[in-house]
Amino acid sequence: MKWGELEEEPCSMARTIGVIGDRWTLMILRECFLRTRRFEGFQSSLGITRHLLAERLKKLVRQGVLRRIPYQDSPKRHEYILTQKGLDLYPIMMAIVHWGDTHMVDARGRPLLHQHRKCGKDFDPVMICSECGEPLSAKEVHTHPGPGARRTPAIAAPEKPKAKTRRSAA
């Protein structure tokens, strides 16, 4: 499996990772959600090399996650703003931040709080089941192949022909 092919894998996770699954892309996206729009803005707040930044922005535009919009004419200048497809990445970002808040903070506590405008309170994101509204956890979920499946959802998973599981289950 090469990275260029990731987008075509029959796995929504692999495809998504093909788009946003590298460190800088994720950091760039974080900046987008913090309202950064311009090349210099990304560059100076992230410290990313200009070369990579240009490349990543291009890719994100190609993928329809960002839109490149002119904001002045004289020297042509553009800003990068999230499309709806990009905005839809929000749950991913929030989930990442929340895991960091839970498992990676130092003694000082979380660096950033999130306030929900609607209810006015600082909140944590909670993931629930769309059908019954209960919070989700890995163990309560069973996966099964959907219409776009190929063999396993996975990549290859070669069949073990006989599986004589060594010296047994004790």
Add this chain to the structure above:
Amino acid sequence: MKWGELEEEPCSMARTIGVIGDRWTLMILRECFLRTRRFEGFQSSLGITRHLLAERLKKLVRQGVLRRIPYQDSPKRHEYILTQKGLDLYPIMMAIVHWGDTHMVDARGRPLLHQHRKCGKDFDPVMICSECGEPLSAKEVHTHPGPGARRTPAIAAPEKPKAKTRRSAA
């Protein structure tokens, strides 16, 4: 900003990305949630090089995301299972898969469906506010510095002392 330093950034997103923010790590984690536990299992279903796999697994263990547990003695063999910290990554995984299901599927539809054992139905994950229970979207959220903040949540913003770096000096 070098990658080794990412974990110390005053930003939960950067820290999390330092742990799980590369393509193979994410794919390995996906396998974990699909119940893969052993080296060969990861290797053959992902097609990752053995070298990288070994490295990533070690890192995940160091970070407390996986635990390495012996399952036989003769030749020492271990399996890798998710710790609670690892299981807590579930919302991230689900968010990623869901975005892929929404924006990256081909005509055949989604490769994998998720059934909630509790209610028995195939579901989508929905992210809500822990305080009021309403679904979240980027625009309804306001961020502000928390106790662990440093200036911006952001990274560094290198000091430009006077910077006559460019085209002159000639």
Add this chain to the structure above:
DNA sequence: TGATACAGTTCTAAAAACGAACTGTCAATT
């Protein structure tokens, strides 16, 4: 005139990933 802001591009060195082969233990075959 000269400096600065902005958005890139180009180039070389360093780091990471790939690919394939190799090591070593043990179980089951031949």
Add this chain to the structure above:
DNA sequence: AATTGACAGTTCGTTTTTAGAACTGTATCA
């Protein structure tokens, strides 16, 4: 007894990516 195969890595030479720094080019400001 020797061979094969499963399993879990490690080693090493090659290719690909990234880092880091400088350069290009337009236009405004002082």
